[in-house]
Structures are given as C-alpha cells and as structure tokens.
Amino acid sequence: MASKLEVEVEVKSSAEKIWESMKNFSTLFPKAFPDLYQSIEILEGDGKSVGSIRLIKYSPGLALISTSTEKIESVDEENKTLSYTIIDGDMLKFYSSFKATISLAPKGDGAVVKFVSEFIKASEEVPQPDLFKDFIVKNFQDLDAYLLKA
Incomplete structure (x- = not known):
C-alpha cells in the first residue's frame, strides 16, 4: 500500500524565480549546493522535459543515499x-516505488513550495x-537564500 509524504516550504523568492531554478536543476x-550535490548528469532528453532522465550523485557524507536516477513524468508550465x-539508485533499497510532485504557488511577494511524494516501502522495517x-526543506530554504543573494 502506498504512503504519502507532504512538505510545504514558504520562500521569499517569487514562484517564477523558483520555477526557473527548478528547470535549471541539473546545472x-x-x-x-556542492555540499548536497556532487553532480547531476542528463542521461536522456534535456533534463527539463517529460521523459528526461537525470542521474544525481549526492555529495559524500550524506546519510544513506549516494545516487538516484529520476525520470521526469510531467511538467506543467x-x-x-x-x-x-x-x-x-539507493532510494529503491528503501522504497520499491517513489514518485514526487513539486508545485509552486505565489504567496505575497514570495511563494509556497509544495512537495508531495507517494511511496511504497520495500519492507515494514523501513522508516518513514x-x-x-x-x-x-533544506533544499528549498537554501535555494531561496541563494536566489535572494543573486
């Protein structure tokens, strides 16, 4: 049975700025954020559109996960x-399936980032x-701080 995780992060940057940054995620x-991401390689497509596949190598020192390969399923500009x-990748050791949706909504001068994932644990012992x-949360707070300095 699938479980769900929902996270909302309020940011000071506009929804448009965050969205443009997400489209340029790979570069x-x-x-x-070299402390989080070692590299992001585009294996198929342009890294931004439906069907694109990205290999993410996380920085050494991050707990439990060193790589993940993501396929973009939908993009609604x-x-x-x-x-x-x-x-x-390593996430699949813990979750037999993992799908995530990120959406942005304007809020005042800033935005709300909503992250929703649906996942199936590989076993009952796997924690939430x-x-x-x-x-x-750290990614979007750091992205906001980065964009506000730029």
Whole structure:
C-alpha cells in the first residue's frame, strides 16, 4: 500500500524565480549546493522535459543515499508543477516505488513550495522518509537564500 509524504516550504523568492531554478536543476544545484550535490548528469532528453532522465550523485557524507536516477513524468508550465519517478539508485533499497510532485504557488511577494511524494516501502522495517523530508526543506530554504543573494 502506498504512503504519502507532504512538505510545504514558504520562500521569499517569487514562484517564477523558483520555477526557473527548478528547470535549471541539473546545472544550478551542483554549482549552488556542492555540499548536497556532487553532480547531476542528463542521461536522456534535456533534463527539463517529460521523459528526461537525470542521474544525481549526492555529495559524500550524506546519510544513506549516494545516487538516484529520476525520470521526469510531467511538467506543467502554467501551474508550475513537475513530477518525477525514481527509477534507480539507493532510494529503491528503501522504497520499491517513489514518485514526487513539486508545485509552486505565489504567496505575497514570495511563494509556497509544495512537495508531495507517494511511496511504497520495500519492507515494514523501513522508516518513514523523514530524512528525505528534512533534505527537501533544506533544499528549498537554501535555494531561496541563494536566489535572494543573486
């Protein structure tokens, strides 16, 4: 049975700025956050559109996960929503399936980033993905700080 994890992060940057950054995820995130991302390699497509496949190598020192391969399942420019499925890598040791959707909504001068994932644990012993939740919050808080300095 699938479980769900929902995270909301309020940011000071506009939804448009965050969205543009997400579209440039493959180049921006390793450059802006070398403490989190060692590299992001585009294996298929352009890394931004449906069907694109990205190999993410996380920085050494991150707990439990060193790589993940994501396939972009949907992109909705108008509603600033992107969905992806993890198709390979360390996450699949813990979750037999993992799909995530990131959506942005304006809020005042800033935005709200909503991250929703649906996952199936590989076994009952696997904990809820709280580490992943913390990682998502840190990513968007750090991205916001990075964009506000730029």
